[in-house]
Amino acid sequence: MILAVVGGKGGVGKSTVAYNLGAHLDAVVVDADLAMADLPGARGPDLHDVLAGRAAPVEAVREGGPVAMLPCGRSLVGARACEPTALVDAVETVRDAYGRVVVDCPAGMSGDVGLGLLVADACVLVTAPTPEALGDALRARALARELDAGLVAVVLNRGTDEAPTETIANRLGAPVTVVPDDPVVANAQAAGVPVATAAPDTPAAGAFADLADSVERASVASGRR
Amino acid sequence: MVTLDWETDRTDGVTLVRLYVTAEDRRRVRIENRLDGPVWPPREEGQPAAGWDDDAFEGVVAPDHRLVAGYATPAQPADPPAEVVADDPADAETAPGPVGAEAVQAGGTTDRATATDGGSSGGGGTGTLGRRDNGDGRATGPETVESADDEPTPADVVRSLGDPVVPREAVPFPDAPDDAEGREADVREDESAVTPSDERHDEPVAPPSDESTDAHEEEPVDPFEGGAGDESEPPSSGDTSGGGEFDAGAHDGSVAEDPVEDGSGGAEDDTGESDDSASSRERAVSPPDGASAPRTDAQLVVPGAVRAWLRDVDRRLAALERRRAAEGVEPDSTVQIAVAGDRRALARVADRVETLVGRAEAVEREARDPGNDGGR
Numbered sequence: 380m381i382l383a384v385v386g387g388k389g390g391v392g393k394s395t396v397a398y399n400l401g402a403h404l405d406a407v408v409v410d411a412d413l414a415m416a417d418l419p420g421a422r423g424p425d426l427h428d429v430l431a432g433r434a435a436p437v438e439a440v441r442e443g444g445p446v447a448m449l450p451c452g453r454s455l456v457g458a459r460a461c462e463p464t465a466l467v468d469a470v471e472t473v474r475d476a477y478g479r480v481v482v483d484c485p486a487g488m489s490g491d492v493g494l495g496l497l498v499a500d501a502c503v504l505v506t507a508p509t510p511e512a513l514g515d516a517l518r519a520r521a522l523a524r525e526l527d528a529g530l531v532a533v534v535l536n537r538g539t540d541e542a543p544t545e546t547i548a549n550r551l552g553a554p555v556t557v558v559p560d561d562p563v564v565a566n567a568q569a570a571g572v573p574v575a576t577a578a579p580d581t582p583a584a585g586a587f588a589d590l591a592d593s594v595e596r597a598s599v600a601s602g603r604r
Numbered sequence: 605m606v607t608l609d610w611e612t613d614r615t616d617g618v619t620l621v622r623l624y625v626t627a628e629d630r631r632r633v634r635i636e637n638r639l640d641g642p643v644w645p646p647r648e649e650g651q652p653a654a655g656w657d658d659d660a661f662e663g664v665v666a667p668d669h670r671l672v673a674g675y676a677t678p679a680q681p682a683d684p685p686a687e688v689v690a691d692d693p694a695d696a697e698t699a700p701g702p703v704g705a706e707a708v709q710a711g712g713t714t715d716r717a718t719a720t721d722g723g724s725s726g727g728g729g730t731g732t733l734g735r736r737d738n739g740d741g742r743a744t745g746p747e748t749v750e751s752a753d754d755e756p757t758p759a760d761v762v763r764s765l766g767d768p769v770v771p772r773e774a775v776p777f778p779d780a781p782d783d784a785e786g787r788e789a790d791v792r793e794d795e796s797a798v799t800p801s802d803e804r805h806d807e808p809v810a811p812p813s814d815e816s817t818d819a820h821e822e823e824p825v826d827p828f829e830g831g832a833g834d835e836s837e838p839p840s841s842g843d844t845s846g847g848g849e850f851d852a853g854a855h856d857g858s859v860a861e862d863p864v865e866d867g868s869g870g871a872e873d874d875t876g877e878s879d880d881s882a883s884s885r886e887r888a889v890s891p892p893d894g895a896s897a898p899r900t901d902a903q904l905v906v907p908g909a910v911r912a913w914l915r916d917v918d919r920r921l922a923a924l925e926r927r928r929a930a931e932g933v934e935p936d937s938t939v940q941i942a943v944a945g946d947r948r949a950l951a952r953v954a955d956r957v958e959t960l961v962g963r964a965e966a967v968e969r970e971a972r973d974p975g976n977d978g979g980r
Contacts, residue, residue, distance in 0.1 A: 413768045431911075459912045463768050464758035491768035493761035522765075526756060552647070554616035596615065 380598045381470060381480045382406070383499035383528055387515025389486030391507040392536035395568045396558070396590075397483035400503065401446040402573030403591030406479035409470055410451040413491045414458050427452030429469050430461030436469040437476045445572050449473060463490055467498045488518060493526060501597055502528040503590065504551060508535060508542045513550075520551050531597040532556055532590055554593060558586045606631050606665065606691050612681035618644075619678070621685045623661070625671040630698065633671070634662045634690035641679025655702025660689070662703040669700035917946045 382404075384397040394410070401408035410426065423441065424434035426449055440449050449469075452458065474480045484495035496502060502523045506516035516533070523530055530553045535542055538557035548555045558564065559582050567577035575584045609624040619641075625633055637643045637659045645656035655663045655673065665671035762768075924943065927933060 459769060461769060463762055467758045485768070488765060489768040490762040490765040493765040494758055494768075497756060497758060497761050526761070554618065593615065596613070 380406075380478070380501070380594075381474050381482060381499045382531070382594055383482045383484050383495045383502040383523075384505060385484045385492060385496060385502055385519045385523065386486065386505040386512075387488065387517075387519035388506070388512045391505050391512050392534075392558070392564075393486070393505045394483050395564060396503065396505045396534050396536065396587075397481050398446055398568065399573050399575070399587040400591055400594065401448070401481045402575060403587055404479050404481065404594060406481045407440055407447045407449060407473050407477045408481045408483055409449040409473065410483050411466060411470075411491055411495045412451055412483070412485035413461060413463055413466070414485070414489075425450045425452035425457070426466075426469070427454070427457035427461045430463065430465045431457070432462070432465075436472040440473060440477070445576060447477065463494060466491070466494045470495075470498045488522060492519070493522060496523050496526040496528040499528040501531045501594070503532050503534060503594065504530055504553070505534045505536055506547070506551075507537055508539070513547065516551060529597070532593045534558055534590060556586055556590045556593065558590075559583055605629075606633055606688055608635065608684070608686070608688050610683075610685050612685050614681055617678060618676050619681045619685075620676050621674060621681075623673045623686055625663070625665045625673075625688070627665045628667055630664065630666045630694040630696060630700070632662070632664050632690075632692050632694040632698070632703070633688050634660055635673065635686050636660045636689045637675070637677065637686050639677050639679035639682055639685050641677040644676040644678075646674065653702070654704045662690075664694045664698050664700045664703065666694075666700040671700065671702075673702070917950065920946065 382400070384393050384400065386393045397408050397410075400406070413426070413430070424439040426439065428434035429436050429439050429449075436449070440447055452461075470480055470482060482495040482499060484492045504516055504519055504523070506512045520530060530551070533547060533551050533553050533555045535544060535547060535555050535557045537560040538544070539560060542557060544555045544557060561581060561583045563578035563581050564574055564583045567574045570577060574581070574587055578584055606625060606627045609626070611622045613620045613622075619639065621637075621639070623635060625635070627633075643659045645661070646653040648654075655661050656675075661673045661675070663671045663673065920942065924939065
């Protein structure tokens with residue numbers, strides 16, 4: 380299964396959602412922001428090397444941390460030299476080796492977002508309860524439809540009880556999972572561990588677990604056919 | 605004869621219903637919900653998607669086109685969730701798929717009463733649906749009724765959404781004389797590229813940092829410098845052959861000339877810069893253990909950057925060629941100057957590469973058979 384995490388707007392917490400979903404789903408998280416990377420990095424070959432043909436996709440997967448990751452790379456020279464369309468093959472190769480892949484798509488609506496959605500079987504849309512974020516979420520939603528990545532769930536990040544969950548569910552057409560605005564989420568991400576490890580039994584950890592369940596159900600449903 | 609299959613799935617207080625209709629001949633069917641609740645059909649732009657009206661879905665099924673529909677309802681699931689309430693033979697001309705799909709697509713209207721024929725949009729609709737309705741929440745259904753386009757390819761995606769690779773202007777090629785800054789940056793980068801497990805810090809790290817500094821500065825900068833400052837040096841040969849030769853040279857250096865082992869491939873590319881560092885690098889890299897692999901990859905950053913430059917030149921030339929072919933317009937003088945700069949730069953790089961390949965070969969022979977004086 381390949382799951383894309385998209386959002387349209389930057390800063391809504393896509394990477395956090397991708398990382399925590401990766402932890403719950405036991406998936407490899409691929410940081411597909413080709414022009415910039417923001418998942419916790421380590422040393423070794425990265426996605427830029429893979430897309431430039433300098434490393435095999437599986438060889439660039441880092442298994443040392445709590446979540447297996449394929450980081451993007453940090454130098455602009457590396458970003459410049461890569462061939463973006465190779466992302467599709469790279470992600471599929473990782474899927475074949477590891478079974479499950481979560482693709483952390485960049486902000487915006489550029490080609491790398493589209494490539495992440497193209498290769499994905501399904502997607503999770505991350506948004507925040509602000510008008511700008513919701514507008515971008517609608518556009519990302521349209522792109523996901525175009526590229527055949529079924530929307531599994533909407534994540535309303537940093538949501539509060541007053542958030543218009545129902546309206547968002549209706550507009551975006553998928554169940555909404557609210558990840559509460561809780562510092563444990565940011566702290567866990569900064570420490571490079573999933574929320575479920577750093578702060579189990581918190582509402583935030585529960586939200587990610589629910590989200591992972593939705594994805595599991597969707598992947599089972601699609602597997603039945 | 606029409607067969608209706610279904611799946612139901614309850615999520616978050618909502619029941620998702622997927623319907624699959626197959627038939628042995630072309631039939632027009634109408635399917636109604638039997639669950640105890642309102643039907644939430646998939647919507648396009650806020651309007652019920654093609655094929656839907658009130659609580660019913662209508663579409664044409666063909667032997668080779670399964671008809672697929674999906675909807676949501678707050679009602680509890682039950683069997684059957686829906687029933688075929690009408691089933692008539694369909695005109696052979698009628699495209700399979702949701703009724704009205706074509707009308708919606710072409711006219712942007714929601715007049716689903718008239719199904720215009722022709723086109724295989726219905727085929728596209730049904731074909732993609734099977735995948736799309738997977739967990740697609742409440743909006744399951746014939747969403748984008750694209751014409752019978754094949755699956756989009758990665759190239760399609762990049763074409764329509766834009767190349768996400770950072771523009772060349774954004775990548776700082778260090779100026780040749782500006783040594784200190786460039787080296788510092790490159791050293792940092794190289795340190796981060798070395799695997800943490802690598803204990804032999806002093807020995808192996810130094811050569812690659814040297815090398816990538818050289819590479820960043822020598823290869824891409826030389827041409828730019830040449831293009832800017834060297835107006836009075838017309839190269840004798842054609843521009844394209846210069847580029848081609850260069851390309852071939854780069855590959856030869858890393859592949860063809862290196863039948864023995866992976867490790868020396870990276871080293872070879874740049875051996876010309878300094879014989880000392882080259883041979884020490886050769887020794888450092890030679891043991892094909894796990895730790896040396898990432899470093900080899902990092903060394904190949906250089907051809908990557910050069911490749912990006914060649915790609916830019918290639919695109920510039922291709923755009924001009926296209927324009928000339930299409931409009932018969934000669935490019936303006938600014939562009940011609942740019943092309944001339946490209947040509948000079950390529951020719952210079954070609955010369956330089958040739959020299960370096962020669963030196964690299966010599967050094968390599970020396971390193972492999974120290975006693976044999978390059979007899980190999």
